[in-house]
Amino acid sequence: MNIDGVISNVNLNLARKWRSKSFDQIIGQELSVRILKNSLYLNQFFPVYLFSGQRGCGKTSTARIFAAAVNCVNLPEFQKNPKNCVLPCLECASCRAILEGNHPDFIEIDAASNTGVDNVRQIIESSSFMPLIGIKKIYLVDEAHMLSKAAFNAFLKIMEEPPESVIFILATTNSQKIIETVKSRSLQLFFGSVENSRLEAHLKDICEKEKISHDNSGISAIVSESQGSVRDALNILEQVRFSASSVTKISVQNILGHIDDDSLIALFECLLNFGVKDLLNCIKTFKYELFSPQYLWKKIIDLTRDAIWIKHGVLPNDSVEYCEKINKIIKKVSFERLNYIMLLFYENESIFVKTTEKHSMLECLFIQITKKNDVSNKSGASSAPNKVSSAPEYDDLIEYVDEDAQECGPKIGSVNNLGAGQDLQASYYSEEIINPQEFKKEPSLISKNNLNKNEKILKEAIKDSCEIKSKEHEIWCDFIASLGSVSDPLLNSIFSSGEFVSFDRFSGILEVKFAKKFSFFQDSITEKEKLWMPILQKLYSQDITFKPSFTGDDKVSVNRTSAIRISNLEKSLGSSVNSDSISKSSKNIGSGAGSSGNYPGSYSDFKKNNSYAYGKAKSKTVDLSKSYAGKSIDVSDVATWKKANTILKYFSGNIVEFQNN
Ligand SMILES: [Zn+2]
Structure with missing residues (x-):
């Protein structure tokens, strides 16, 4: 009877029918196979083997083959002449018994359903009996990571002093869960995914x-x-x-349930180049809800990743046709925008995994992405192409790709026609588009009603002191000014110390640099996001990803801005402010660090007033005292902060620095 004879009378599925039956049939896993064969050749066996690796890579099959080989009548022959001897022979009584699944000395245990310590005790008991037809009794414990801790501990005993005639093979997809004491007593073989x-x-x-x-x-x-x-x-x-x-x-x-490549690329093009209406039409055309949302999720990320590669002149795979298609789509798309899409997906990943409405959630994300196209199409889309063409690698690639693309340029399905509806589309959404220019003209839009006279003066002072470089920068200054409407002096102070770095319209990423010493206020900023984020988003009229960095020089911009501001405040408000507590700071512009040794009391005051310290500042007592000795003091110094607070009671605004003397 041959092997096929054994199984031909049962209708097995492919995976069982084509399960490897000899070492040669194992796909991949060369190293593990070599180790086991050498073990057989040298007749040296470990009492415990641990096979670990991902599902479906041949752990159980290899264990069965190894068990068959150990008890095969051909073993002595193999040890004499390994090259010309088939092991396991698959024909002797022992081999056949293993193939048929009724070998008395080969015991398979599914740890997933036998997790208890009693099961292990049974195994230990039975292992003391001699093998019946083979030379070794072999226990295969599948899914070994499912064993309870007590079961593992019971195992340890027999693993320390195993009977000569017993081999344990533990197979697991999660070797992390196998306790270390077991691991250290076993020979561990890894089964990697197959190429x-x-x-x-x-x-x-x-x-x-x-x-x-x-x-x-x-x-x-x-x-x-x-x-x-x-x-x-x-x-x-x-x-x-x-x-x-x-x-x-x-x-x-x-x-x-996978969407075909052409529809996928058409969808990707919609996301990057067309408006929301086109996107919805596209989704409707290819019957979006019939496809696996997980696959769509993964594929859009893959496509975006490939697009980023292509944008930098590196082809992500060998298909020139595919790279051409992507390159055409991303011609007018900036790297920042692609990166934004990646981040958007990763930020929402945990929600996506949990939600039962995956299609809807995905659709929401798609709309969020395409909505930016509506906004940029409407507002003239002037900045994006400039940005793109400044990347030299990208230009090179376009040259390389375009030569061929003109002849065999791919026609991308239904979406190419969608461009026609774009004007209509844009007008459709025009009501929702808030022109940032309007905010520029009237920066106090948000706080219009509650701006009192002093706030207005402060606001002017701040605006004067900001070096205005761009519209985006100007909006940032407006934001600082508008913070007056939020009665949170700490927030005011932190933000007004920030230095505008950049703002990207497409990704919505706003980068602001703060002095290093403000890094412990990072949590305060995040905690109070509900207070300031709406203002920021309204002013920039879009979603904002706020990216603070705390890398600035401790003196940069902070003191300069505030010094001007406070001197303006002093001028404007005259004697109504207790001018003793506000320094004559204008003399210190740009050289605050030079005025040393003026604050002998600051450290002891700080300690005395420790209970007054804000949040994390409290735990940083020593650091603060060191870094502040001999320097201008800012709000993170509690002694000064008390006085600052008194002033702020009367004048809601921003004080970042003043001096004690
Ligand atoms: Zn055999």
């Missing part, structure tokens, strides 16, 4: 033997979905075989 080319060859081989009609693209589609797992690949192959007459890319995509 794509090996898996492809294996699938093609099976298709030919099973007479399954197939083409290369179909096989590749299966392989790329199986993530190196032979079993997963065979299971997909089986599903496709029963659902279609041939294994092609389309039949595989249908089974897996």
Whole structure:
């Protein structure tokens, strides 16, 4: 009776039918196989083997083959002449018993359903009996990580002094969960995911033997979905075989709920270049809800990642046609925008995993992305192309790609026609578009009603002191001024110390630099986001990703701005302010650090008033005292802060620095 004879009377699925039965049939895993073969050749066996690795990579099959080899009648022959001897022979009584699953000395235990300590005690008891037909009794504990801690501890005993005739094989997909004491007593073999080319060859081989009609693209589609797992690949192959007459890319995509590549690229183009209406039309056209949202999620990230590569002149894969398509789509798209899309997906990943309405959630994200196209199309879209063309690598790539693209340029499905509706589209949304210019003309829009006279004066002082470089920078200054409407002096002080770095309209990323010493206020900024973020978003009229960095020089901009501001405040308010407590700071512009030794009391005051310290500042007592000795004092010094607070009671505004003397 041959092997096929054994199993031909049962209809096995492909994964079981084509399970490896000898070392040669194991796909990949060369190192593990070599170690086991050497162990057999030298007749030296470890009492415990630990096979770890991802699912469907051959751990259980290898364990069975090894068990068969250990008890095979050919073993002595193999040890004399390893090259010309087949091991396991698969023909002797022992080998056949293992193939049929009824070998008395090979015991398979599924730890997932036998997790308790009693099961392990049973194993330990039975292991003391001699093997019946083989030379070793072999226990295969599958999913070993599922064993309870008590069970593991019970195992430890027998692992320390195992009977000569027993071998344990623990197989696990999660070796992290195997306790260290067990690991250290076992020989650990790793089973990695199988290389794509090996898996492809294996699938093609099976298709030919099973007479399954197939083409290369179909096989590749299966392989790329199986993530190196032979079993997963065979299971997909089986599903496709029963659902279609041939294994092609389309039949595989249908089974897996995957959208075809052309529709996917059309969707990607919509996201980057068209408006919300076009996007919704596109989604409607390809019956979006029929496809796996997880796959769409992954694919859009993949496409964006590839686009970033192409933008930097590196081709992400060998398909020139694919790279051409992507390159055409991203011509007018900045790197920042692509990066924004990546971040948007990653930021929402945990929600996406949890939600039951994955399609809707994905659609929301898509709309959020395309809505920016509406805004930029409407406002003239002047900044984006400039940004793009300044990247030299990108230009080079366009040159390289365009030569071919003119002749065989890909036609991208239905979406190319969508551009026509764009004007209509833009007007559709025009009501929602808030022109930032309007804010510029009237920066006090938000706080108009509650701006009192003093706030206005402070605001002017701040505006005067800001070096205005761009509209975005100007809006930032407006924001600082508008913070007067939020009665939070700490927030005011922190923000007005910030130095505008950059703002990107497309990604919405606003970068602001603060002095290093303000880094412990970072939490305060985040905690109070509800107070200031709406103002910021309203002024910039879009969603903002606020990126503070605390890398600034301790003196940069902070003192300069505030010094001017306070001297203006002093001028404007005259004697109504207690001028003793506000320094004659104008003399210190740009050279605050030079005035040393003027604050002998600051450290002791700070300690005395420790209970007054704000949040994390409290724990930084020593650092503060060191860095502040002999320097101008800012709000993080509590002694001064008390006085500052008194002033702020009367004048809601921003004080960042003043001197004590
Ligand atoms: Zn045999």
